[in-house]
Amino acid sequence: EAGVVQSPRYKIIEKKQPVAFWCNPISGHNTLYWYLQNLGQGPELLIRYENEEAVDDSQLPKDRFSAERLKGVDSTLKIQPAELGDSAVYLCASSLNLGHNEQFFGPGTRLTVL
Amino acid sequence: AQSVTQPDIHITVSEGASLELRCNYSYGATPYLFWYVQSPGQGLQLLLKYFSGDTLVQGIKGFEAEFKRSQSSFNLRKPSVHWSDAAEYFCAVGETSYDKVIFGPGTSLSVIP
Secondary structure, eight states: OOOOEEEOSEEEEOTTOOEEEEEEOOTTOOEEEEEEEOTTSOOEEEEEEETTEEEEOTTSOTTTEEEEOTTSSOEEEEESSOOGGGOEEEEEEEESSTTOOOOEEOOOEEEEEO | OOEEEOSOSEEEEETTSOEEEOOEEEOSSOOEEEEEEEOTTSOEEEEEEEOSSOSEEEOGGGOEEEEEGGGTEEEEEESSOOGGGOEEEEEEEESSTTSOEEEOOOEEEEEEO
16 A cells, blocks of 8 residues: 655755645545654644645644645645745645544655755 | 643663653643654654553554553653664644644654664
């Protein structure tokens, strides 16, 4: 069974540029999560989806971050414009549904903003 | 608000020695508790979880954890550490099965031969 797929694995951009991350969850998983992980810290939830619906986006900085999961399968997280402080690892995870907390994580995208 | 603390930022143990990683949480009821492991450049992998029942739970890779309500703790243990156990370990807590999970800051484990 394929795991959670994320691309790209690494991204280096100049500040003020846009950037997008893609995630394909495990087949059949209805819930998808995007996390931000700063160096030496635990993951922090940015947004979680149940199918196409964002059920918790309270931690998403909506002035520059956006996310979508149009068909309830794969998802894209975008930052526009990127700032130096956005340098981090962006993790995607999925679970069967909201009531099933066991999350399966992708390898993450390491973003460096110069 | 929920919080998770992992008092040890970094731990070094000798291969074959026993291991205990500490985790404390702040929440009134019995939360949903998890331990995840993250190897360099990898995503997190679930080691074990506690929802209810027996307070000693067994996980993968020979790990176990014990829930102690009186101490608000969920410490992770392994009787004999292998070099491949070197990684970052995260404790996490969820208020309910539908609630988001809050991760602790992590403990970095180094294993010396």
